[in-house]
Amino acid sequence: MEQQLWNSVLAVREKSPLVHSITNYVVMNNTANALLAVGASPVMAHAYSEVHDMVAIAGALIINIGTLDEYWVESMKLAISQANTLGKPWLLDPVGAGATPYRNKVLQELLEYQPTVIRGNASEIMALASMSAGTKGVDSTNHTDEALDAAIQLNQAHGSVVCVSGATDLIVQEKGCLTLTNGDKLMTRVTGMGCTASALIGAFCATTTTHYFEATVAAMALMGIAGEIAAEKSPGPGSLQLHFLDTLYQINKDEFVQRVKLEEYNGGF
Amino acid sequence: MEQQLWNSVLAVREKSPLVHSITNYVVMNNTANALLAVGASPVMAHAYSEVHDMVAIAGALIINIGTLDEYWVESMKLAISQANTLGKPWLLDPVGAGATPYRNKVLQELLEYQPTVIRGNASEIMALASMSAGTKGVDSTNHTDEALDAAIQLNQAHGSVVCVSGATDLIVQEKGCLTLTNGDKLMTRVTGMGCTASALIGAFCATTTTHYFEATVAAMALMGIAGEIAAEKSPGPGSLQLHFLDTLYQINKDEFVQRVKLEEYNGGF
Amino acid sequence: MEQQLWNSVLAVREKSPLVHSITNYVVMNNTANALLAVGASPVMAHAYSEVHDMVAIAGALIINIGTLDEYWVESMKLAISQANTLGKPWLLDPVGAGATPYRNKVLQELLEYQPTVIRGNASEIMALASMSAGTKGVDSTNHTDEALDAAIQLNQAHGSVVCVSGATDLIVQEKGCLTLTNGDKLMTRVTGMGCTASALIGAFCATTTTHYFEATVAAMALMGIAGEIAAEKSPGPGSLQLHFLDTLYQINKDEFVQRVKLEEYNGGF
Numbered sequence: 005m006e007q008q009l010w011n012s013v014l015a016v017r018e019k020s021p022l023v024h025s026i027t028n029y030v031v032m033n034n035t036a037n038a039l040l041a042v043g044a045s046p047v048m049a050h051a052y053s054e055v056h057d058m059v060a061i062a063g064a065l066i067i068n069i070g071t072l073d074e075y076w077v078e079s080m081k082l083a084i085s086q087a088n089t090l091g092k093p094w095l096l097d098p099v100g101a102g103a104t105p106y107r108n109k110v111l112q113e114l115l116e117y118q119p120t121v122i123r124g125n126a127s128e129i130m131a132l133a134s135m136s137a138g139t140k141g142v143d144s145t146n147h148t149d150e151a152l153d154a155a156i157q158l159n160q161a162h163g164s165v166v167c168v169s170g171a172t173d174l175i176v177q178e179k180g181c182l183t184l185t186n187g188d189k190l191m192t193r194v195t196g197m198g199c200t201a202s203a204l205i206g207a208f209c210a211t212t213t214t215h216y217f218e219a220t221v222a223a224m225a226l227m228g229i230a231g232e233i234a235a236e237k238s239p240g241p242g243s244l245q246l247h248f249l250d251t252l253y254q255i256n257k258d259e260f261v262q263r264v265k266l267e268e269y270n271g272g273f
Numbered sequence: 274m275e276q277q278l279w280n281s282v283l284a285v286r287e288k289s290p291l292v293h294s295i296t297n298y299v300v301m302n303n304t305a306n307a308l309l310a311v312g313a314s315p316v317m318a319h320a321y322s323e324v325h326d327m328v329a330i331a332g333a334l335i336i337n338i339g340t341l342d343e344y345w346v347e348s349m350k351l352a353i354s355q356a357n358t359l360g361k362p363w364l365l366d367p368v369g370a371g372a373t374p375y376r377n378k379v380l381q382e383l384l385e386y387q388p389t390v391i392r393g394n395a396s397e398i399m400a401l402a403s404m405s406a407g408t409k410g411v412d413s414t415n416h417t418d419e420a421l422d423a424a425i426q427l428n429q430a431h432g433s434v435v436c437v438s439g440a441t442d443l444i445v446q447e448k449g450c451l452t453l454t455n456g457d458k459l460m461t462r463v464t465g466m467g468c469t470a471s472a473l474i475g476a477f478c479a480t481t482t483t484h485y486f487e488a489t490v491a492a493m494a495l496m497g498i499a500g501e502i503a504a505e506k507s508p509g510p511g512s513l514q515l516h517f518l519d520t521l522y523q524i525n526k527d528e529f530v531q532r533v534k535l536e537e538y539n540g541g542f
Numbered sequence: 543m544e545q546q547l548w549n550s551v552l553a554v555r556e557k558s559p560l561v562h563s564i565t566n567y568v569v570m571n572n573t574a575n576a577l578l579a580v581g582a583s584p585v586m587a588h589a590y591s592e593v594h595d596m597v598a599i600a601g602a603l604i605i606n607i608g609t610l611d612e613y614w615v616e617s618m619k620l621a622i623s624q625a626n627t628l629g630k631p632w633l634l635d636p637v638g639a640g641a642t643p644y645r646n647k648v649l650q651e652l653l654e655y656q657p658t659v660i661r662g663n664a665s666e667i668m669a670l671a672s673m674s675a676g677t678k679g680v681d682s683t684n685h686t687d688e689a690l691d692a693a694i695q696l697n698q699a700h701g702s703v704v705c706v707s708g709a710t711d712l713i714v715q716e717k718g719c720l721t722l723t724n725g726d727k728l729m730t731r732v733t734g735m736g737c738t739a740s741a742l743i744g745a746f747c748a749t750t751t752t753h754y755f756e757a758t759v760a761a762m763a764l765m766g767i768a769g770e771i772a773a774e775k776s777p778g779p780g781s782l783q784l785h786f787l788d789t790l791y792q793i794n795k796d797e798f799v800q801r802v803k804l805e806e807y808n809g810g811f
Contacts, residue, residue: 030301030317032568036733041779046733047638048568051611057642073320073344075611100316104326193522195305195315240519241310250778253731299570299586342589342613369585373595462791464574464584509788510579 006261012208012222013260017043021063021210025203026050026080028070028099031196034245035066035203041252042226044207050079059086063210067119068199069110070099077110084117093120093209093216096164097202102131111135115162120216121209122158123167123202126151133157152181152269165217169201173224174269177217184221185265186228188235194245201227221266229263230255275530281477281491282529286312290479293331294472295319295349297339297368300465303514304472310521311495313476319348328355332479336388337468338379339368346379353386362389362478362485365433366471371400380404384431389485390478391427392436392471395420402426421450421538434486438470442493443538446486453490454534455497457504463514470496490535498532499524544799550746550760551798555581559748562600563741564588564618566608566637569734572783573604573741579790580764582745588617597624601748605657606737607648608637615648622655631658631747631754634702635740640669649673653700658754659747660696661705661740664689671695690719690807703755707739711762712807715755722759723803724766726773732783739765759804767801768793 022045027035032048039046049058059065065087067080087094096119098111111132124132133154155166155176168174173184191197204227208219233255234247291314296304301317308315318327328334334356336349356363365388367380380401393401402423424435424445437443442453460466473496477488502524503516560583565573570586577584587596597603603625605618625632634657636649649670662670671692693704693714706712711722729735742765746757771793772785 028317029298029567030305030315033302033571033733036568037779037783040731040733046568047641048566048609049638049642050609051644053612054642054644057644061641071317071319074322100318103316103330104318104323106320106323106326193309195302195309238519240522241306242515242518242522245306245518246515246780246784249780249783250776253778253780297586298567299574299584302571340586340588343591369587372585372599373587373592375589375592375595462578464571464578507788509791510575511784511787511791514575514787515784 005266006264008218009222009225009264010257010260012211012219013042013226015211016207019211020045021207022047022061023064023066023203023206023210024049024058024062024083025066025068025206026055026076026083027066027068027199030070031068031199034196035200037249038200038252039203039207041249042204042207044210046203050076052079052082055079055083056086059083059092060090062092064206065092065094066097066203066206067094067114068097068099068202069107070199072107072110080114081117084114088117093206095119095121095123095202095206095209097199098122098124098128098132099199101128108135118162119164121165121167121205121220123169123198123205125198126168126170129158129166129168130154152176155181165220167205167220167224169198169224173228175217175221175224181269182221183267183269184224184228186225186232186263188232190235190238190241190244191231193241197231225264225266226252226255226260229260232263233259274535275533277487278491278494278533279526279529281480281488282311282495284480285476288480289314290332290476291316291330292333292335292472292475292479293318293327293352294335294337294475295324295345295352296335296337296468299339300337300468303465304469306518307469307521308472308476310518311473311476313479319345321348321351324348324352325355328352328361329359331361333475334361334363335366335472335475336363336383337366337368337471338376339468341376341379349383350386353383357386362475364388364390364392364471364475364478366468367391367393367397367401368468370397377404387431388433390434390436390474390489392438392467392474394467395437395439398427398435398437399423421445424450434489436474436489436493438467438493442497444486444490444493450538451490452536452538453493453497455494455501455532457501459504459507459510459513460500462510466500494533494535495521495524495529498529501532502528543804544802546756547760547763547802548795548798550749550757551580551764553749554745557749558583559601559745560585560599561602561604561741561744561748562587562596562621563604563606563744564593564614564621565604565606565737568608569606569737572734573738575787576738576790577741577745579787580742580745582748588614590617590620593617593621594624597621597630598628600630602744603630603632604635604741604744605632605652606635606637606740607645608737610645610648618652619655622652626655631744633657633659633661633740633744633747635737636660636662636666636670637737639666646673656700657702659703659705659743659758661707661736661743663736664706664708667696667704667706668692690714693719703758705743705758705762707736707762711766713755713759713762719807720759721805721807722762722766724763724770724801726770728773728776728779728782729769731779735769763802763804764790764793764798767798770801771797
């Protein structure tokens with residue numbers, strides 16, 4: 005499995021997929037940098053007049069509602085429709101799910117388009133599943149394993165690969181789920197690490213036409229491993245962001261394979 | 274006083290307040306990172322459909338007009354109204370005050386909502402007070418102490434704590450004013466340092482219901498001290514930004530207390 | 543020539559020109575930082591109600607269509623009209639030219655305003671000239687020298703100085719063209735390096751009323767030299783961005799003059 009995950013990292017470096025993000029203002033710069041660091045090619049475009057055409061040339065679409073408004077939500081729907089028509093993978097990042105009724109309403113509408121992958125923290129995934137759990141802004145207040153039921157429910161309702169990220173990452177598909185326990189707590193002090201995870205999942209999904217579960221696991225493994233290597237060199241979050249990008253760019257097979265902490269998860273189904 | 278200021282730093286770390294920013298595109302990423310580094314929790318949201326609800330769960334609201342347009346100004350007004358209704362502190366950062374008639378008109382409208390705190394550089398504060406002083410873009414062309422009269426005038430007209438930031442920071446309330454002389458000139462070569470100061474003031478104000486003057490002084494002291502520690506390690510502005518975030522995260526009581534350069538200001542009232 | 547280029551660097555440091563950018567969300571932060579690092583003063587403003595006034599106080603205008611939409615395109619046209627009326631230099635950065643019909647249509651409209659300078663990668667410049675070449679998102683898929691014909695065509699049609707950036711930078715005017723071969727491949731792994739080049743060209747153009755070709759060459763030489771100095775210290779793209787900003791700030795005459803790789807280009811006209 006570790007070898008297979010590393011092959012996914014290599015596939016991104018070799019194929020350099022174009023990843024189209026309709027994402028929030030806060031993280032556009034660092035998610036673009038993360039995509040470039042792993043070898044992918046980022047594009048951000050949201051105009052009604054071109055999202056249709058941009059999706060057509062991209063390998064995957066990332067939808068991140070962090071700084072949503074009426075214009076952007078409509079743009080997201082246009083782009084998602086096109087992705088579904090063309091059979092391209094798209095990821096939903098439900099930033100701040102549960103924080104406001106508007107956010108919840110929009111997310112319910114977007115879920116109807118059946119995301120290929122959903123990635124959020126535990127409270128976001130729980131809010132998405134129930135549209136009733138509280139959330140404190142964009143930070144997680146629930147533990148990953150508490151979100152397992154919610155992830156399973158979303159997977160069953162929408163057929164999506166569901167990734168709950170946190171100290172333990174949980175990745176759910178129909179056939180079961182895996183956990184990853186790489187990463188470092190200092191990553192929570194850098195804005196947009198979750199959004200970066202979503203962007204990388206998009207890049208990895210763009211290199212396959214069917215193995216979206218494996219692509220998601222590989223992207224999350226790379227996130228966690230690069231984050232923990234970076235954290236070992238970093239006295240604070242400013243340094244972490246720098247070393248994280250350097251590590252995404254530099255990491256080799258040995259570092260990756262030796263560090264991966266992957267397990268099948270038994271608490272579930 | 275130094276001990277009291279440090280207690281404010283600790284209060285932010287312990288309470289991790291949610292700070293809602295309606296701010297400019299340029300600085301969203303680094304202000305979010307600064308808030309995370311001090312232990313606060315950032316959220317950016319501007320949609321008409323949700324600002325009301327987001328303010329309700331936040332501890333403070335930051336209004337920064339840097340890249341204002343018609344939509345965003347209306348969003349700011351909706352959010353401020355809600356903050357005032359709920360008695361939550363809100364800060365006005367009048368970026369580029371004096372640069373264009375539109376900016377001045379918007380600022381006059383926002384001032385009527387009586388900001389809890391106003392923070393700007395000397396030329397912005399003077400423009401805000403007079404709506405007649407010239408400004409060269411978003412940089413300061415007046416010295417801090419020349420802005421004292423303007424700060425007093427704004428305090429008297431609106432009841433706001435007024436902070437004029439620069440080589441010397443001036444913080445004005447009804448009862449008098451204080452100066453802080455921490456910081457380093459290299460900080461002026463990093464975009465959004467003023468906006469970051471505003472964001473941190475918001476985080477500090479969110480931990481109190483009345484002591485907004487002390488919260489503002491504590492936030493500005495932390496800015497200046499972290500900036501000068503970072504500058505000592507930095508050959509240029511790229512390094513400064515990294516070390517600044519690391520220092521906000523790492524700084525301890527001894528470093529803070531030993532470095533604070535705080536004085537009551539006698540030139541005033 | 544090297545001395546003259548260095549004088550341009552000094553002119554930016556001494557005059558600290560105000561550069562007005564209407565640019566994409568992804569790069570606003572790092573282009574603002576690059577402008578501050580070279581000594582210029584950045585302002586970003588796009589509201590219909592103020593672009594007219596902001597152009598009036600700025601020394602140059604940057605138009606970058608990276609994340610264009612209907613509102614922003616109209617704002618760009620208002621700003622450009624004002625720049626032309628006032629005789630101020632403006633630069634067109636045709637990000638993603640060729641990627642979508644909408645982008646091409648907008649670019650055709652903007653070209654009619656006769657940009658002072660156009661800067662793009664080879665595929666963008668070729669798309670701009672032909673509105674028929676394919677493009678893979680915002681990355682270059684054509685070599686710089688293949689774009690010479692396109693650059694000449696754009697120069698002849700619009701009178702613009704045309705800069706094709708890449709491993710070899712090509713700068714074209716009526717009287718001929720020059721190449722620069724500074725830089726490092728790692729620069730392509732940092733988002734917005736092209737956009738930063740455009741911003742710096744704007745700052746350099748703002749210090750002259752006629753010598754826009756020389757200003758463009760000087761800005762591109764500084765980009766390439768700072769990029770290669772930074773790359774020598776950088777294991778990856780995170781470090782590169784930091785050292786790049788530090789170098790823009792620190793670089794001295796000796797480093798600049800010794801490294802410049804400038805040649806007249808004979809393959810052309």
